[in-house]
Amino acid sequence: xxxxxxxxxxLIAIPSLLGISVILFGVLAMAPGDPFEELATNPAIPPxxxxxxxxxxxxxxxxxxxxxxxxxxxVQGDWGFSFQSRMDVDRLILQRLPVxxxxxxxxxxxxxxxxxxxxxxxxxxxxxxxxxxxSTFAMIGFSLPTFFTGLVLILVFSxxxxxxxxxxxxxxxxxxxxxxxxxxxxSIMPVxxxxxxxxxTLVRFMxxxxxxxxxxxxxxxxxxxxxxxxxVIVRHVVRNALIPVVxxxxxxxxxxxxxxxxxxxxxxxxxxxxxxxAAILANDTPVVMGITFVISCLVVLFNLIAxxxxxxxxxxxxxx
Amino acid sequence: MADTLxxxxxxxxxxxxxxxxxxxxxxxxxHIDRGETVGVVGESGCGKTVTARSVLKLIDMPPGRFEAGxxxxxxxxxxxxxxxxxxxxxxxxxxxxxxxxxxxLNPVYTVGDQIAEVIALHQKLSPKQAMAGxxxxxxxxxxxxxxxxxxDYPHQFSGGMRQRVMIAMALSCQPKLLIADEPTTALDVTxxxxxxxxxxxxxxxxxxxxxxxxxxxxxxxxxxxxxxxMYAGKVVEEAPVEALFADPRHPYxxxxxxxxxxxxxxxxxxxxxxxxxxxxxxxxxxxxGCRFAARCKYAMDICTQGIPPLKEVAPGHRVACVL
Amino acid sequence: xxxxxxxxxSADAPASPQLAVQPRKARSISPAxxxxxxxxxxxxxxxxxxxxxxxxxxxxxxPYVWPVAINDIDFxxxxxxxxxxxxxxxxxxxxxxxxxxxxxxxxxxxxxxxAMLVALTVxxxxxxxxxxxxxxxxxxxxxxxxxxxxxxxxxLLLLVMYLFRxxxxxxxxxxxxxxxxxxxxxxxxxxxxxxxxxxxxxxSLREKEFVxxxxxxxxxxxxxxxxxxxxxxLGPVIVVGTIDVAAAIIFESTLSxxxxxxxxxxxxxxxxxxxAKDYLDIAAHWALFPGGAIFLTVLAINFIGDGLRDAxxxxxxL
Numbered sequence: 036x037x038x039x040x041x042x043x044x045x046l047i048a049i050p051s052l053l054g055i056s057v058i059l060f061g062v063l064a065m066a067p068g069d070p071f072e073e074l075a076t077n078p079a080i081p082p083x084x085x086x087x088x089x090x091x092x093x094x095x096x097x098x099x100x101x102x103x104x105x106x107x108x109x110v111q112g113d114w115g116f117s118f119q120s121r122m123d124v125d126r127l128i129l130q131r132l133p134v135x136x137x138x139x140x141x142x143x144x145x146x147x148x149x150x151x152x153x154x155x156x157x158x159x160x161x162x163x164x165x166x167x168x169x170s171t172f173a174m175i176g177f178s179l180p181t182f183f184t185g186l187v188l189i190l191v192f193s194x195x196x197x198x199x200x201x202x203x204x205x206x207x208x209x210x211x212x213x214x215x216x217x218x219x220x221x222s223i224m225p226v227x228x229x230x231x232x233x234x235x236t237l238v239r240f241m242x243x244x245x246x247x248x249x250x251x252x253x254x255x256x257x258x259x260x261x262x263x264x265x266x267v268i269v270r271h272v273v274r275n276a277l278i279p280v281v282x283x284x285x286x287x288x289x290x291x292x293x294x295x296x297x298x299x300x301x302x303x304x305x306x307x308x309x310x311x312x313a314a315i316l317a318n319d320t321p322v323v324m325g326i327t328f329v330i331s332c333l334v335v336l337f338n339l340i341a342x343x344x345x346x347x348x349x350x351x352x353x354x355x
Numbered sequence: 356m357a358d359t360l361x362x363x364x365x366x367x368x369x370x371x372x373x374x375x376x377x378x379x380x381x382x383x384x385x386h387i388d389r390g391e392t393v394g395v396v397g398e399s400g401c402g403k404t405v406t407a408r409s410v411l412k413l414i415d416m417p418p419g420r421f422e423a424g425x426x427x428x429x430x431x432x433x434x435x436x437x438x439x440x441x442x443x444x445x446x447x448x449x450x451x452x453x454x455x456x457x458x459x460l461n462p463v464y465t466v467g468d469q470i471a472e473v474i475a476l477h478q479k480l481s482p483k484q485a486m487a488g489x490x491x492x493x494x495x496x497x498x499x500x501x502x503x504x505x506x507d508y509p510h511q512f513s514g515g516m517r518q519r520v521m522i523a524m525a526l527s528c529q530p531k532l533l534i535a536d537e538p539t540t541a542l543d544v545t546x547x548x549x550x551x552x553x554x555x556x557x558x559x560x561x562x563x564x565x566x567x568x569x570x571x572x573x574x575x576x577x578x579x580x581x582x583x584x585m586y587a588g589k590v591v592e593e594a595p596v597e598a599l600f601a602d603p604r605h606p607y608x609x610x611x612x613x614x615x616x617x618x619x620x621x622x623x624x625x626x627x628x629x630x631x632x633x634x635x636x637x638x639x640x641x642x643x644g645c646r647f648a649a650r651c652k653y654a655m656d657i658c659t660q661g662i663p664p665l666k667e668v669a670p671g672h673r674v675a676c677v678l
Numbered sequence: 679x680x681x682x683x684x685x686x687x688s689a690d691a692p693a694s695p696q697l698a699v700q701p702r703k704a705r706s707i708s709p710a711x712x713x714x715x716x717x718x719x720x721x722x723x724x725x726x727x728x729x730x731x732x733x734x735x736x737x738x739x740x741p742y743v744w745p746v747a748i749n750d751i752d753f754x755x756x757x758x759x760x761x762x763x764x765x766x767x768x769x770x771x772x773x774x775x776x777x778x779x780x781x782x783x784x785x786x787x788x789x790x791x792x793a794m795l796v797a798l799t800v801x802x803x804x805x806x807x808x809x810x811x812x813x814x815x816x817x818x819x820x821x822x823x824x825x826x827x828x829x830x831x832x833x834l835l836l837l838v839m840y841l842f843r844x845x846x847x848x849x850x851x852x853x854x855x856x857x858x859x860x861x862x863x864x865x866x867x868x869x870x871x872x873x874x875x876x877x878x879x880x881x882s883l884r885e886k887e888f889v890x891x892x893x894x895x896x897x898x899x900x901x902x903x904x905x906x907x908x909x910x911x912l913g914p915v916i917v918v919g920t921i922d923v924a925a926a927i928i929f930e931s932t933l934s935x936x937x938x939x940x941x942x943x944x945x946x947x948x949x950x951x952x953x954a955k956d957y958l959d960i961a962a963h964w965a966l967f968p969g970g971a972i973f974l975t976v977l978a979i980n981f982i983g984d985g986l987r988d989a990x991x992x993x994x995x996l
């Protein structure tokens with residue numbers, strides 16, 4: 036693992052980011068009509084604000100110039116003003132982002148810690164009862180739409196059993212341990228919904244990756260060395276099987292953000308996902324663009340992290 | 356015999372596939388004495404590799420299974436042993452190297468780690484001592500600059516060098532038997548000779564026996580004392596190397612020997628290089644009777660009726676043929 | 679590089695050593711029949727196929743058996759559970775859920791298949807061009823594919839729906855506009871795996887003997903592609919296509935659930951769930967039936983995809 040490799044990966048990430056920004060801008064530019072037309076009919080917005088916006092976005096310039104303006108504004112964090120929330124978009128998003136990241140992070144941790152052992156155990160005894168049960172459950176998790184899992188969990192744990200709150204509240208009237216306890220309690224369902232959907236996919240990835248690795252020659256070599264089966268699996272199979280799985284997890288990230296949007300919407304978690312839906316329903320274009328841009332950046336960033344992790348897991352890569 | 360190390364008796368290793376049983380090894384007898392080099396030859400798919408892996412119980416079960424037979428290691432049957440007991444024999448008493456040096460080493464660990472792993476395990480050494488042992492083994496197999504090379508990854512070695520690493524790893528616990536499963540097949544011709552030379556040298560140094568699996572009769576002639584010829588999961592002939600080349604009895608062995616290119620014969624135009632017609636029969640539904648019958652130019656009616664047993668035609672020379 | 683660790687998604691994984699001893703099939707069976715034979719043995723896949731068949735015929739033929747209007751409002755019978763008059767109960771306006779479910783099912787399945795066709799068409803096209811052309815065009819197309827893979831699908835889908843919904847409505851009508859937009863956008867964001875797969879198949883098949891033989895015989899490039907390469911790439915593409923149908927159904931339901939899919943007066947499974955979610959405590963059936971229908975459809979299709987994957991993969995050992 037060397038610095039050169041990391042720098043190379045970062046340099047590769049930049050064109051992707053540019054490409055994504057072109058696509059986002061393209062969608063915006065191709066949209067029929069004036070994206071700020073809605074504002075004209077909104078009595079709460081004075082016409083001079085609308086004109087200022089038009090001028091800033093330079094709606095009458097040639098396309099490439101508009102793109103450059105738009106992109107430099109995005110990069111500088113100058114994302115406009117949310118008329119719905121009456122504050123700057125960048126501040127609004129920054130306010131909401133941590134909750135989303137915590138929910139996504141916790142659900143990924145949950146998914147990984149469930150899926151890796153299950154996937155490995157299923158693969159070392161393929162077609163066994165355990166494998167069949169695990170694979171069937173993975174398929175169910177993979178096929179359950181997040182919004183339906185969410186509603187079923189609410190139905191069972193909030194309405195029938197009354198164990199967990201189904202609305203996420205940012206303002207909890209408690210201090211100390213009780214405060215954290217309430218937070219954890221209200222986070223359980225969103226995290227589980229998002230985590231289980233991921234775990235299903237991940238079990239399938241892990242299982243097929245282990246199945247691919249376990250028949251390779253070096254695993255036979257490891258067995259011939261007389262090291263115990265457990266150690267063979269952990270040191271020589273799982274370690275190697277994780278390499279492609281890292282990439283697959285990174286490829287899943289856009290889907291994870293999609294799941295987070297739905298989950299936040301169901302449980303009313305005050306993250307950027309529910310903010311996005313609210314903004315769309317309220318025609319708050321700057322917020323919609325800002326959030327889409329932030330999520331794209333996060334996907335590119337996590338892909339970069341996955342690439343670096345990949346290079347760390349596979350010594351062959353960083354030498355190339 | 357007191358100095359028999361390995362004695363395989365009537366071994367049957369079968370594989371269950373969707374359409375039935377593949378009889379990859381179907382009644383093999385083979386023995387190896389202390390310090391001896393035994394060649395096991397035959398075409399691809401004749402069961403050589405499965406026999407070799409059966410000895411160390413490196414066959415995936417399922418789909419594989421031992422249908423019958425014994426694998427006696429110094430008089431003790433290995434087949435009923437569990438994983439833990441097998442692991443005390445692997446590497447420490449019987450070691451194995453494989454055909455593909457490019458894929459036999461784990462790409463994510465340094466070669467030093469991989470050799471030290473065996474040493475630390477079987478000789479109960481600290482990681483540091485084991486790493487020193489690994490460097491020493493690399494030096495023994497003539498890898499230049501071993502102190503530095505232990506920290507390199509497999510992809511930084513060439514094919515021949517990786518096979519040296521494999522040999523170093525296999526010999527690091529001074530096993531009594533080294534199983535070499537086509538160790539030179541995947542290598543360049545010049546490298547092949549070097550690896551065979553190295554194995555000779557190591558054998559002199561450590562005094563282990565070698566089970567050399569190959570399909571190259573030339574390699575057998577150069578290195579082995581005794582030869583076992585396998586065909587379609589069965590042993591068809593077994594003899595001391597001189598006897599086999601001087602007086603091959605089984606038509607299949609004769610065909611194998613005739614298919615060796617020889618400079619002294621190639622001069623005359625008529626003597627074209629011979630090949631054996633046809634292909635190995637399906638091991639899924641093997642033909643009744645002698646499995647070579649369909650390709651044998653001497654085949655008679657009785658050949659397709661029963662499987663001829665191995666019978667002794669000269670001291671130490673046994674053939675499974677009615678002729 | 680040899681000894682890398684491929685995951686089964688790759689087109690050509692090395693055969694396991696044990697299989698080297700596996701002889702050629704004694705009986706010669708046509709590949710299609712052989713595939714069918716293996717598929718039939720996959721119990722869950724066969725179950726999935728039967729369930730899907732029942733669902734499809736249910737939503738297609740059901741309305742003839744149960745000719746109740748989807749928008750018959752009857753406040754006297756609102757939020758009722760399943761009964762003889764309303765086998766799946768009613769919603770908050772007393773509308774019959776069975777009729778609405780059948781209507782929504784048609785939309786979901788139609789969106790699923792249409793979006794799959796869009797994704798396959800784009801994917802096969804991009805993949806074939808990248809696989810045949812080498813050099814900069816291949817590199818550029820693959821860069822584009824990777825770029826699309828990194829796009830956050832749902833936010834982008836929402837953004838496009840948000841920006842284009844109104845103008846599409848003007849051109850193609852309320853339902854038609856939403857349908858075309860949803861199908862094109864879902865298809866346009868799901869073609870990448872197909873493209874990668876087709877390209878990988880091209881790269882591995884391009885060098886195989888029979889294609890070389892065809893090339894030596896002077897077959898044109900297009901002919902090589904159509905006659906020799908595409909049929910061989912068909913298996914994996916069918917598998918991905920199957921899973922795409924399921925994914926498209928989920929996307930469509932998600933959009934409707936979030937209120938950004940079909941207009942709110944069109945009953946789709948997703949929009950029914952959206953309406954039902956505020957009545958979970960008093961009318962759980964309203965949410966459970968459409969949610970269960972989405973789940974069952976998607977699960978059935980995914981199991982079929984799994985069965986097809988195994989059936990097309992002759993490397994499998996018992």
